[in-house]
Amino acid sequence: MLAEALSRIGADVAATFDALLPVPGDARARLYEAIRYAALGGGKRLRPLLLVATAEMYGVDRAAALRAACAVEAVHCYSLIHDDLPCMDDDALRHAKPTLHLAYDEATAVLAGDALQAFAFEVLADPDHFGDPFVRAELVLVLARAAGPAGMVGGQALDIAAETSTFDLAQVTRLQQLKTGALLAAAVEMGAVLGHVQAEGRRHLRGYAHDIGLAFQIADDLLDHEGDEGRAGKALRKDAEAGKQTFVSLLGADRAREQARLLVDQAIAHLASHGAEADLLRAIARYIVERDH
Amino acid sequence: MLAEALSRIGADVAATFDALLPVPGDARARLYEAIRYAALGGGKRLRPLLLVATAEMYGVDRAAALRAACAVEAVHCYSLIHDDLPCMDDDALRHAKPTLHLAYDEATAVLAGDALQAFAFEVLADPDHFGDPFVRAELVLVLARAAGPAGMVGGQALDIAAETSTFDLAQVTRLQQLKTGALLAAAVEMGAVLGHVQAEGRRHLRGYAHDIGLAFQIADDLLDHEGDEGRAGKALRKDAEAGKQTFVSLLGADRAREQARLLVDQAIAHLASHGAEADLLRAIARYIVERDH
Numbered sequence: 001m002l003a004e005a006l007s008r009i010g011a012d013v014a015a016t017f018d019a020l021l022p023v024p025g026d027a028r029a030r031l032y033e034a035i036r037y038a039a040l041g042g043g044k045r046l047r048p049l050l051l052v053a054t055a056e057m058y059g060v061d062r063a064a065a066l067r068a069a070c071a072v073e074a075v076h077c078y079s080l081i082h083d084d085l086p087c088m089d090d091d092a093l094r095h096a097k098p099t100l101h102l103a104y105d106e107a108t109a110v111l112a113g114d115a116l117q118a119f120a121f122e123v124l125a126d127p128d129h130f131g132d133p134f135v136r137a138e139l140v141l142v143l144a145r146a147a148g149p150a151g152m153v154g155g156q157a158l159d160i161a162a163e164t165s166t167f168d169l170a171q172v173t174r175l176q177q178l179k180t181g182a183l184l185a186a187a188v189e190m191g192a193v194l195g196h197v198q199a200e201g202r203r204h205l206r207g208y209a210h211d212i213g214l215a216f217q218i219a220d221d222l223l224d225h226e227g228d229e230g231r232a233g234k235a236l237r238k239d240a241e242a243g244k245q246t247f248v249s250l251l252g253a254d255r256a257r258e259q260a261r262l263l264v265d266q267a268i269a270h271l272a273s274h275g276a277e278a279d280l281l282r283a284i285a286r287y288i289v290e291r292d293h
Numbered sequence: 294m295l296a297e298a299l300s301r302i303g304a305d306v307a308a309t310f311d312a313l314l315p316v317p318g319d320a321r322a323r324l325y326e327a328i329r330y331a332a333l334g335g336g337k338r339l340r341p342l343l344l345v346a347t348a349e350m351y352g353v354d355r356a357a358a359l360r361a362a363c364a365v366e367a368v369h370c371y372s373l374i375h376d377d378l379p380c381m382d383d384d385a386l387r388h389a390k391p392t393l394h395l396a397y398d399e400a401t402a403v404l405a406g407d408a409l410q411a412f413a414f415e416v417l418a419d420p421d422h423f424g425d426p427f428v429r430a431e432l433v434l435v436l437a438r439a440a441g442p443a444g445m446v447g448g449q450a451l452d453i454a455a456e457t458s459t460f461d462l463a464q465v466t467r468l469q470q471l472k473t474g475a476l477l478a479a480a481v482e483m484g485a486v487l488g489h490v491q492a493e494g495r496r497h498l499r500g501y502a503h504d505i506g507l508a509f510q511i512a513d514d515l516l517d518h519e520g521d522e523g524r525a526g527k528a529l530r531k532d533a534e535a536g537k538q539t540f541v542s543l544l545g546a547d548r549a550r551e552q553a554r555l556l557v558d559q560a561i562a563h564l565a566s567h568g569a570e571a572d573l574l575r576a577i578a579r580y581i582v583e584r585d586h
Contacts, residue, residue: 024447026467027458031442031450082407087399106380107453110403111446114375117407118441121414125434136430141418148411149324153404154317157324160400165320174319 002283009049014040016066034104034112038077042095047072047187053280054188058195067129068139071120072187075147078116081109096233138193146186155179167245181213204270211267212285218260219289221246231293260289295576302342307333309359327397327405331370335388340365340480346573347481351488360422361432364413365480368440371409374402389526431486439479448472460538474506497563504560505578511553512582514539524586553582
């Protein structure tokens with residue numbers, strides 16, 4: 001089930017981005033090509049998968065869910081473009097291709113990231129995409145909070161602070177909840193918004209998302225520690241070289257692996273009120289710690 | 294009337310940003326301080342003034358209009374932060390202070406800009422700020438379209454293209470409509486959205502905004518050509534040094550000045566169906582070409 005879902009979401013996200021981002025016939029073409037290079041350039045599409053899997057539990061139209069999924073993925077892609085910049089992580093490789101500022105140039109990379117963030121909110125607020133104004137406004141709110149200084153960008157700021165001070169486990173957990181967890185949780189919650197899920201149902205789904213978000217990051221730290229650069233398609237072991245604390249450096253690999261497994265069990269327990277319709281979310285939770293890239 | 298309105302909007306925008314952006318008690322504090330350095334650091338607040346002046350024509354609550362005004366100003370501020378980066382315009386001075394990447398560092402400048410864009414949409418989508426979900430979604434749509442690749446960022450991409458090819462008057466006009474005009478027009482239109490103005494009324498206001506947007510840019514080119522760096526609080530004559538075409542280089546200073554005056558008359562003509570309640574918008578139109586910084 002999961003392998004098919006992963007391959008299907010990859011194709012669907014690419015097709016949806018392709019339809020939403022046609023290249024204009026003027027001098028902006030290079031910007032759009034850069035945006036498409038980043039947005040259509042691959043990745044696991046985990047956030048779109050979480051959003052669509054949640055939405056489908058509530059019978060939401062797949063095409064509408066995919067548009068919302070492209071919005072959350074656009075925010076993820078823009079954050080990778082800016083993260084890779086020379087003044088940030090200075091990375092040369094992303095999804096086994098040159099990073100955007102190397103494939104184009106730094107100015108275009110800054111602008112393409114900026115454009116992708118605006119694009120995300122443009123997609124969500126468009127009445128042709130989502131008929132209910134409450135749904136549009138709520139999708140924007142959930143994504144904006146997860147993306148902004150109280151979410152992902154705040155986590156990136158903590159990540160910069162972690163370079164010059166020694167973070168303990170609580171601080172690393174908080175950093176990762178913001179930097180990675182907030183957007184993963186937003187993906188699940190946006191699926192619930194599309195399904196008109198009320199407060200109690202959203203609370204359980206947030207619990208699920210919160211736990212898989214941390215499990216995801218621990219798995220990432222383990223892959224960074226033990227993984228293969230060719231398989232990952234990006235540089236590894238940069239945190240250790242930079243002397244930054246990770247779950248693995250703080251807990252050791254064995255306890256980190258155990259902690260990730262516990263979080264997955266806990267995530268699945270949040271889905272107890274659901275039947276077979278939540279099987280894909282359960283499979284995603286297990287995949288998150290078992291993946292090899 | 295205008296002098297008082299300009300001074301009042303400056304104080305009100307600063308107070309609203311201050312209330313919306315409290316500094317958290319953790320390692321994100323530096324990011325928030327950087328955001329506040331940029332957002333509270335001055336500027337004419339022309340976009341907030343346009344939004345609030347339009348909204349007040351329709352009796353919109355000033356506090357609500359100011360929150361929307363801070364959203365559009367946040368997008369303007371983020372664009373200045375990223376524009377000033379070494380890989381973009383590499384500017385050292387903004388509002389007579391060191392640019393953000395010099396006052397802090399480049400990574401923080403990238404993140405502060407990214408955070409301000411997310412913050413803008415977070416403010417607009419918050420049900421505590423605007424009770425009507427249609428208004429929230431519509432405010433986001435207008436701002437996102439104006440900010441994104443079909444608006445401001447698209448204009449910045451054209452600006453980069455203009456460095457390596459010789460733009461004619463039509464191309465420079467298009468560049469400026471996107472780079473500066475789109476956000477000025479969005480400010481007016483967001484004021485109209487808050488006032489529940491229907492299609493026909495919004496069309497007239499868009500005409501007004503379109504004309505003052507171009508007049509603003511011509512005035513900027515004239516100030517850049519003839520102005521004083523101390524008064525402007527930023528480096529001038531960079532376009533001429535870079536060999537980029539401007540309204541002044543293409544039309545000459547006299548014809549450019551005449552064109553700006555014609556656009557102001559035309560902008561004011563779009564307000565013909567309004568009485569004294571539009572006097573502030575008329576005064577803003579005149580100010581735009583008469584200002585000395």
